[in-house]
Amino acid sequence: MNERGNSTGGDRPEPRADVTIVDAGIGNIRSVQRMFEAVEGRAEIATDPAALAGCRRLVLPGVGAFDAGMTALKGGGWIDALNAVALEERRPVLGICLGMQLLCRRSEEGGMPGLGWIEADVVKLDLGDKAGLKIPHMGWTVTTAAKANPLIPSDEGEQRFYYVHKYRAVCDRPEDVLCVAEYGTTFTSGVHRDNIRGLQFHPEKSHRFGMAVFRRFLAL
Amino acid sequence: MLSHRVIPCLLLGEGGLVKTLKFAKPKYVGDPINAVKIFNDKEVDELMVLDILATRQGRAPDFALIEQLAGECFMPLCYGGGIRTFEDALTLFKLGVEKVCLQSAVLRSPDIIRRIADHAGEQAVMVSIDVKRNWLGKPVLHSAAGLAGGTGSWRDAIRQAIAHGAGEILLNAVDRDGTLNGVDTALIREASALADIPLVAVGGVGSLADIKAATDAGASAVAAGAFFVFQGPHRAVLITYPRPEELRRLWSD
Numbered sequence: 001m002n003e004r005g006n007s008t009g010g011d012r013p014e015p016r017a018d019v020t021i022v023d024a025g026i027g028n029i030r031s032v033q034r035m036f037e038a039v040e041g042r043a044e045i046a047t048d049p050a051a052l053a054g055c056r057r058l059v060l061p062g063v064g065a066f067d068a069g070m071t072a073l074k075g076g077g078w079i080d081a082l083n084a085v086a087l088e089e090r091r092p093v094l095g096i097c098l099g100m101q102l103l104c105r106r107s108e109e110g111g112m113p114g115l116g117w118i119e120a121d122v123v124k125l126d127l128g129d130k131a132g133l134k135i136p137h138m139g140w141t142v143t144t145a146a147k148a149n150p151l152i153p154s155d156e157g158e159q160r161f162y163y164v165h166k167y168r169a170v171c172d173r174p175e176d177v178l179c180v181a182e183y184g185t186t187f188t189s190g191v192h193r194d195n196i197r198g199l200q201f202h203p204e205k206s207h208r209f210g211m212a213v214f215r216r217f218l219a220l
Numbered sequence: 221m222l223s224h225r226v227i228p229c230l231l232l233g234e235g236g237l238v239k240t241l242k243f244a245k246p247k248y249v250g251d252p253i254n255a256v257k258i259f260n261d262k263e264v265d266e267l268m269v270l271d272i273l274a275t276r277q278g279r280a281p282d283f284a285l286i287e288q289l290a291g292e293c294f295m296p297l298c299y300g301g302g303i304r305t306f307e308d309a310l311t312l313f314k315l316g317v318e319k320v321c322l323q324s325a326v327l328r329s330p331d332i333i334r335r336i337a338d339h340a341g342e343q344a345v346m347v348s349i350d351v352k353r354n355w356l357g358k359p360v361l362h363s364a365a366g367l368a369g370g371t372g373s374w375r376d377a378i379r380q381a382i383a384h385g386a387g388e389i390l391l392n393a394v395d396r397d398g399t400l401n402g403v404d405t406a407l408i409r410e411a412s413a414l415a416d417i418p419l420v421a422v423g424g425v426g427s428l429a430d431i432k433a434a435t436d437a438g439a440s441a442v443a444a445g446a447f448f449v450f451q452g453p454h455r456a457v458l459i460t461y462p463r464p465e466e467l468r469r470l471w472s473d
Contacts, residue, residue, distance in 0.1 A: 028313065028316065028318065030290075030314065030315065030316045031290075031294075031316045031318075034291060034294075034316065035294060038294070063340060063341050063343075063344070064339070064340060064341040065341070068338075132438070134415075134416060134417055134418045134419075134440055135416070135417070136342075136343055136387070136418075138225075138343060138387075138388070138418055138440070138441075139223060139224070139225045139265070139440075139441070140223050140225065140265055141223075160223075162265075162266075162295065162296060164296075164341075164343045202296075204294070205294065205295055205296045205318065206294070206295070207260070207263050207294040207295055208263065208294075210294065211294070
């Protein structure tokens with residue numbers, strides 16, 4: 001492992017990092033790593049799918065368009081390795097922003113199928129009848145847990161996070177909804193099934209609120 | 221409920237952080253890394269850092285400094301100043317910068333907007349449009365780096381930026397800059413009507429009421445420099461930021 005915590009697979013003499021962050025060229029990796037370090041987690045960056053083998057927890061950040069994200073994952077040979085970690089080894093997985101959307105079956109934004117780990121589709125934000133709301137939804141928004149969950153508390157005061165997105169996930173089953181927020185209308189801002197979770201907002205840009213989420217993810 | 225973003229805007233100039241008056245007379249404010257640390261501790265919504273000398277001096281962004289600044293920010297950081305190429309933007313994203321702010325590069329070649337937006341998403345590209353009122357009081361496009369590219373109107377500049385895929389517009393009222401005298405609501409209103417993407421208004425904020433006036437006029441977010449770094453009639457340097465309750469009260473009915 002080099003000084004940045006980058007891993008390219010192979011033998012490692014020391015214990016595995018707490019979190020492995022997928023770098024498929026589609027996300028702001030450094031900020032995610034920095035926040036995990038700030039909450040005393042060791043976060044390694046994986047630039048090669050082989051590096052995912054044996055990881056303890058996986059984070060999939062993502063920014064940009066759905067098809068661009070899936071193209072990067074497919075083109076980089078990530079799909080099999082990701083499926084192994086999420087569906088076979090069942091390690092804790094966290095998708096962030098586009099990373100959350102990629103966990104779903106498909107998106108209105110693109111034509112390619114997603115990873116399909118969550119029974120949900122991604123559709124445009126519904127601004128309702130609110131005049132003057134601009135796209136994308138960009139800014140700090142109060143977020144509420146939809147069910148008891150280890151990442152977002154219901155009893156620690158208002159939770160606010162930074163959002164930047166034009167699309168949202170819609171789950172087949174209400175029990176897969178982790179949290180919700182409002183922009184025009186109320187929308188699903190977090191998804192969850194078994195060991196797999198996704199958050200529409202950016203914890204790594206949400207200072208102490210995001211740090212708390214990352215700290216709790218490290219405890220999974 | 222979406223809170224409108226309130227964004228400290230820090231200017232990098234000779235020797236460190238500076239604050240200008242109507243885009244002139246830069247006054248030294250302090251060390252940029254220290255200031256960013258303080259704003260991070262105050263949990264500001266977002267931070268904007270603009271290098272006001274880079275383009276004029278024909279140099280690239282100070283990547284080493286920017287990396288240090290990004291390292292202190294656990295909220296979105298927007299950087300502008302001296303970004304010439306797509307590669308410059310990529311370097312900035314890798315350093316942890318959330319958004320790049322472009323002005324001169326767009327005047328030279330607006331295609332750079334689409335190139336960056338296609339790679340990093342439109343929300344990562346902010347186009348900065350400076351508007352000055354001429355002697356008739358008519359708003360006119362201004363180039364902070366003195367480039368002769370502003371042949372179109374400021375309205376065209378906004379339309380063009382949007383057409384090329386910008387995610388946000390930074391609308392700077394040059395005459396109000398540093399004055400703490402209030403925002404140019406007429407300008408903001410007109411610009412907001414032209415833009416279906418978020419508009420960040422900057423220039424002239426001197427009070428919380430000014431922030432509200434800007435958002436009432438249609439700004440999605442408001443940036444300010446002097447309001448957050450100066451205190452009192454003698455403009456002593458003191459870094460401040462409103463408490464979350466104070467901001468929330470502005471927009472609750």
